[in-house]
Amino acid sequence: MLIAGQKEMQQMDQYTMEKLGLPGVVLMENAGAKVVEEILADSPCDNPRVIVLAGGGNNGGDGFVIARRLWDLGMEPLLCLLVNPDRIKGDAKVHLNVYTKRGLPIFYLQENTLEELRNELNQADIIIDAILGTGVNRPVQEPLSQVISMVNEYERKKLLISVDIPSGVSSDNGKVNGIAVKATKTITFVFPKKGFFLHDGPKYIGEWKAVDISVPPTIAIELELGLAMPKLITESLVKGSVPLRPKHGHKGTFGHALVVGGSRSFVGAPIFTARAALHSGAGLVTLAIPESIYPMAAAQNPESLFLPLSEEDGHFSEKAIDEMAPLLHQFDCVAIGPGMSRFPRGEEWVKSFVTSLIHQPIVVDADALYLLRNDLDLVRQYKGNVLFTPHPGEMARLMNLTVKEVEEDRIKIAKTFAKDHNVYLLLKGHRTIIATPDGDVYINPYGHDALGKGGSGDVLTGMIASFLAQGASPVHSLIAASYIHARAGEEKAKTLSSYGVMPLDIIDGIRDQLNNGSYRL
Structure with a gap:
């Protein structure tokens, strides 16, 4: 198994969308669906209370899919949008629109207080981190840094699942510049990320699993990326x-x-x-x-x-x-x-x-x-x-x-x-x-x-x-x-x-x- 950085994954996603013709909204749907499978497999109880923390990028888009699919399964997750909805663009915007057009509930942080968010976190059995994703290259800004700080208060107390990578951890070098989510488990896409194994990364990712979202791993070879990508030592x-x-x-x-x-x-x-x-x-x-x-x-x-x-x-x-x-x-x-x-x-x-x-x-x-x-x-x-x-x-x-x-x-x-x-x-x-x-x-x-x-x-x-x-x-x-x-x-x-x-x-x-x-x- 290869190990990817941000640039390699961007190139592979781009190839899948442009050359293979699989739209980004489909990849996002697949990603959210796979995370839901893992939520159900790891659930600490039969009908867990799930809270999905979504940011403004593609990671947030995955969160929108996760919340919608959980509703489809008869659960009642709470989707918390941590940024102004006007900031949501592209494929993530498509999935946010699908979610809102169905009339499903959203907790908007800009309309509520951090203390109200804390009350919701207290009631949750599972917290989904879909805040920042792999694109982090600078310190986490407020109020997201405050949200992550609150989430980390539940380390070892609740199931904390990060989508692709814990928010705040660099996917390229594992550095944490200020604060990052301390996940129980990280569900990542296609390949594990270099940041899982470097610097602070191992302290934050918890258990990890790479899942298929229809981006063929062989693309790394076709694009001649595999020659430069580290390889994971497996059994x-x-x-x-x-x-x-x-x-x-x-x-x-x-x-x-x-x-x-x-x-x-x-x-x-x-x-x-x-x-x-x-x-x-x-x-x-x-x-x-x-x-x-x-x-x-x-x-x-x-x-x-x-x-x-x-x-x-x-x-x-x-x-x-x-x-x-x-x-x-x-x-x-x-x-x-x-x-x-x-x-x-x-x-x-x-x-x-x-x-x-x-x-x-x-x-x-x-x-x-x-x-x-x-x-x-x-x-x-x-x-x-x-x-x-x-x-x-x-x-x-x-x-x-x-x-x-x-x-x-x-x-x-x-x-x-x-x-x-x-x-x-x-x-x-x-x-x-x-x-x-x-x-x-x-x-x-x-x-x-x-x-x-x-x-x-x-x-x-x-x-x-x-x-x-x-x-x-x-x-x-x-x-x-x-x-x-x-x-x-x-x-x-x-x-x-x-x-x-x-x-x-x-x-x-x-x-x-x-x-x-x-x-x-």
């Missing part, structure tokens, strides 16, 4: 990304991953990475760690193979690279960084290590990202597949930006960095973004605060390495790992709480997720 996409396991396979079939990391102060990180790789299906995992932490690591993770290396002051020494070099041909992929920490001559060490590889796929995470930040030309020229997995702070250091600047436009930042440096990038955050060297962008709609704990990222690195070792492409490895990692955390939180999910719990959840999928030949 079906993940099932096509997880490497299939032949029943006759053995440990050699499923690859050998090398994890390079650890230091005196950070013993657990590489262990989480190795355990996650094994629990995600890798046939063999070797942990290359400083020799002093080998006894502790081996005791905690006996399933792994180990390569204890020479060290200096608790970190890898220069000699360690010479010790690894003759063995590197054994590995199908490499993950470097978990627990490595920063150390004197660390930049030179990581540069020498990458140079010594024989072009296996390499996952660069944690402090390895920091230690490589000044050698990105080396990464760009690497003939293998390089995967970076930074959180926003690490991304900021890689690009000499602030975290705020990174968060300002996560999609553009990820896409630009991946193309400029010829890497596959997974930018962590509340909604993970994956970008490829070819310019493709994917967004993971899952994951929440259960993953907000040290070690969670190390687990993700192990999963990515595991799928690479099993033969998945870089982009498929990132898609599958990010989705399964997020879903594992969410499911574990249902029994352990978001407070209590630990890295080992996520690893355990990985097995549950893979057990629910169809990943066998």
